[in-house]
Amino acid sequence: MPAKSQEKFEQKALQYGIIANAFMAGYGLWASVASNSSVVLFDSLYSTVMLCSILVGKSISRNASRPRDRSYPYGYGGQEAVYVMFRCLVLAGVLGFGIFNAVYTIWSYIDGDVPPALELGQILPYTIIMTIICGLLWMNYRSNWIKLGRQSLILRNEMQNVVADGAYTVVTGIALLASPLLQITPLAVISPIFDSILLIICSVVIGKDAIQGFIFNLWQVSGGTSDLANDKSLEQQVEGICSNHAMALQNLLITQLGRSVLIVAYCNAEHAIQPSQIDNTRHAINQALQSELQNPNVASEVILTSEPVFVSST
Template sequence: MDAILEICEMQDYDTDRKKRLESRSLSVAMWGNLFMAAAGLVAGLLANSSAILLDGLFSLIGFGSALLARRISRRIDAGPDNARPLGYAADEAIFVTFRAISLLGLLLFAVTNAIRNIYNYIGGMIPEPLNFAPMITYFTGIGLTCALLWSFHYFTWCKTEKSSAILRLEAKAALFDGLITVSAGAGLGAIYLFRDGPLAPIVPVGDSVIVLLLCLLAIGSYAREFRGGLGELAGVSASPAHLATARRALRSAIAEDGGRLQDMSITKLGRTILMMVYYDPGRPVSAAEIDSLNLRMIRDARTTLTNADVLLVISEHPRRWPDELSPY
């Protein structure tokens, strides 16, 4: 028991360290995105560029997301209480899901607006010309800022043993924002250089064409994030790799106890991996013995799966009742 308590203390220290790293990274994300949002909105209005305005709106969503993520991060590892009997792990999956929805909504709005501008141009309506003067300063500064944010989030995510879905999404968002900035800058630069040459027919709507292409490329990535978060909230089984790792981790404890593993289910919710172990000890056991075995399983599981939790169910049957006993 002393060994288990010592391990728990070490895990608490490690959890606190990870939370400090995550909070620091999210603070940097919050202020970095606020700077980029302000720069994007001002530069977009000065340059009359929808691509730059879209870039600024992405950063504005990033600021709000980082602010919300900091609040979630502070309590995400809190255990069950009266308000949340299953703990707060679901908050991370909720955050990832709804951030993906907000970004998808922005992308769809930008696509609709770009298509409308192109349609109006084909119909004979000439949009206001672009002002290229502020663009070089904007694209250089924002590109460097995105690169710094991505590297900071990515290396912090690695330091937290890649357990934070929030940091992973923030790193991906910073990388995508940087790709949008670089691509938009390259596209607008090409339009400026070849405005009297081969790109002359699309110069009036070149900005909208760039926005349309970038959004269509990005929709798939955020749709995957949305499906992943929604799957976690729905309780979809974790990957086969997680299942295989969990079985290997618990093999020693089950062999030493001498019982029989009837079934195992694994779900992932945010950074928490919940393992439901259906176990038949094959003999009368006391509550103290069950608690000791459960704690041993948690300890063994966390050696290979960070933030794993094990719920030990003593039963002769797997997760689904046999047809002759089923109450449904």
């Protein structure tokens, strides 16, 4: 798909995300005040983080589809990975803030300060409306992600975010609606701080995903090998192309930054070759793997060497 078409689909999907998250952030803030719930307030803050990340993501989307140049010789796709890392760090900060306030509320309760009672009248309609919006957003992101050949890290990230947001809303909504039942159990003593305990549990679960996302993209940014390197069919394709151009593949290096994929083929020439043969080999690898991966942001380099660059450990 042409770069302009990619950008068009992404921008449209993200625009819907901006509108939806702006509504969810505002609605969540109102519902948190009406219900005295820190859990609902955090849901509003989560939507606010997603709103801000999408605004940044729209700018990144316009750059990510640009062809590589002297400023970014490996392509602009790396900005996607940096964007996801930044979003994970911001979310971690929000999670830390939520946990701190929840711990403070629990400590104050132990010290004799009883927090305001929950008002559950708005929780059910809030849970239903937010869940429906998250479901529609997921469909929006996924349909456009598939149209883009499943290559857009921005849409994949937002799709995962909206699933986490929807799951958080459903779980916390059900838990809050069921919280009055604590009064008839031995756990009645924690009923006044159930909201804070629930916030800590959910923050830890969401924080795990945020940390995993940060580590994954840190691996990409630091130059780690892409998972595509484990695909033997890609290696066989490159090996066959090199063989057709009188070169033997010694090693294959695949790295990835966002949607940009860099393939470096280390080859040993069977005899003296012309520079044009290297160019032809590189072009053939580009065309074959762009088609195979359905990703126009695949670039390759062919480097001549007399021996393997990477030695497998035994």
